[in-house]
Amino acid sequence: MFFGRKFLLLCRCVPCWSALTHINIIMKALKIGDLLARVPIVQGGMGVGISMSRLASAVANEGGIGVISAAGLGLIYKDYSQDFDKATLWGLAQEIRKAKEAAKASKGVIGVNIMVAMTDFASLVKTAIAEKVDIIFSGAGLPLNLPSFLTEGSKTKLAPIVSSARALKVICRRWIGEYGYIPDAVVVEGPKAGGHLGFSNEQLSDENCTLESILPEVVSEVKELEQEHGKQIPVIAGGGVFTGEDIHNILSLGASAVQMGTRFVATEECDASQEFKQAYVNATKDDVQIIQSPVGMPGRAVHNSFLDKVKAGLTKPKACPFHCIKTCNMVDSPYCIMLALYNAYRGRMDHGYAFCGSNAWRVDKILSVKELFATLKSEYAAVTAK
Numbered sequence: 001m002f003f004g005r006k007f008l009l010l011c012r013c014v015p016c017w018s019a020l021t022h023i024n025i026i027m028k029a030l031k032i033g034d035l036l037a038r039v040p041i042v043q044g045g046m047g048v049g050i051s052m053s054r055l056a057s058a059v060a061n062e063g064g065i066g067v068i069s070a071a072g073l074g075l076i077y078k079d080y081s082q083d084f085d086k087a088t089l090w091g092l093a094q095e096i097r098k099a100k101e102a103a104k105a106s107k108g109v110i111g112v113n114i115m116v117a118m119t120d121f122a123s124l125v126k127t128a129i130a131e132k133v134d135i136i137f138s139g140a141g142l143p144l145n146l147p148s149f150l151t152e153g154s155k156t157k158l159a160p161i162v163s164s165a166r167a168l169k170v171i172c173r174r175w176i177g178e179y180g181y182i183p184d185a186v187v188v189e190g191p192k193a194g195g196h197l198g199f200s201n202e203q204l205s206d207e208n209c210t211l212e213s214i215l216p217e218v219v220s221e222v223k224e225l226e227q228e229h230g231k232q233i234p235v236i237a238g239g240g241v242f243t244g245e246d247i248h249n250i251l252s253l254g255a256s257a258v259q260m261g262t263r264f265v266a267t268e269e270c271d272a273s274q275e276f277k278q279a280y281v282n283a284t285k286d287d288v289q290i291i292q293s294p295v296g297m298p299g300r301a302v303h304n305s306f307l308d309k310v311k312a313g314l315t316k317p318k319a320c321p322f323h324c325i326k327t328c329n330m331v332d333s334p335y336c337i338m339l340a341l342y343n344a345y346r347g348r349m350d351h352g353y354a355f356c357g358s359n360a361w362r363v364d365k366i367l368s369v370k371e372l373f374a375t376l377k378s379e380y381a382a383v384t385a386k
Contacts (some may be wrong), residue, residue: 028064035157041063044264045113048073050270050272052068068120070114086269110135158181160238186236192358193357222235240358243376245382248380263372279349
């Protein structure tokens with residue numbers, strides 16, 4: 001009686017508060033050395049311009065790991081310099097600084113994704129380390145010499161991205177043998193991921209080739225490394241992770257965290273154009289297709305009129321002004337992938353297309369990053385409550 005109406009209203013809210021506390025207890029934080037992400041969600045690096053400082057810092061502020069993609073920043077920062085490589089390095093430094101500043105108050109973790117296939121791979125890695133980025137994720141090839149770029153006193157963590165336990169074994173053999181370095185974390189991507197894929201077209205259609213089948217093999221390999229070297233190496237798994245239930249299922253297979261890209265595209269803070277985001281919202285299941293990228297790898301994207309032009313042979317490049325990818329040969333390329341992705345980032349979908357994960361067609365609205373985290377936590381809690 002003494003507390004009155006306000007107390008009664010507060011009491012009604014207690015179950016909700018308990019549920020939120022319960023979520024935080026169950027969804028274990030991700031620890032990578034001295035780095036701590038309160039929520040075990042890593043936002044996948046997405047270029048060109050899709051995941052930059054705005055998205056990365058928003059994710060970091062919610063407790064996940066926000067990741068900047070280094071791909072194509074030279075076009076986005078072309079006002080700084082018409083020299084693509086010079087502008088790319090400048091742009092990467094600026095994006096890291098902006099993200100770190102925006103996530104400073106929350107002590108959020110900021111990472112960078114740098115593809116091995118990029119011609120300026122070494123310079124990008126050196127720049128990221130010089131800017132003291134928290135962690136570098138590297139795939140699209142085997143990052144065999146990644147530890148060689150670390151400087152004395154550097155605290156930047158290194159995490160290779162692999163698609164099999166065999167690939168991880170090759171990388172670790174080189175890292176340990178030549179540099180005495182053990183990965184700080186490992187990302188394993190399954191065939192349902194977006195963008196360029198580390199699988200053959202046959203594997204992509206093989207029902208036995210799934211993240212759920214690859215992940216335990218990678219976890220087993222990592223456990224051997226941990227026992228041999230006395231170092232904890234969290235496994236981060238991605239490719240088709242869409243809901244809180246998916247997160248629960250992947251963590252139950254031995255992963256310490258998940259990597260998610262597609263869900264973060266459809267957020268207000270995503271650095272892409274509204275037209276790019278809307279391509280996800282409007283996509284049907286049949287629109288999500290496998291394409292052959294000019295870099296020599298299969299990729300997954302949302303079908304549109306530009307890809308129809310590619311198929312009809314109407315997009316042949318006249319020159320290669322960027323030389324951005326080692327494996328891209330202008331003579332054989334049906335289009336310039338850098339320009340196509342940059343155009344999509346800017347909203348010119350008639351001259352480009354949106355890379356996406358297999359579940360992009362399930363996106364039905366654009367949320368804030370905060371709302372997305374709340375949704376995923378709620379879904380995760382609902383599964384664990386069962």
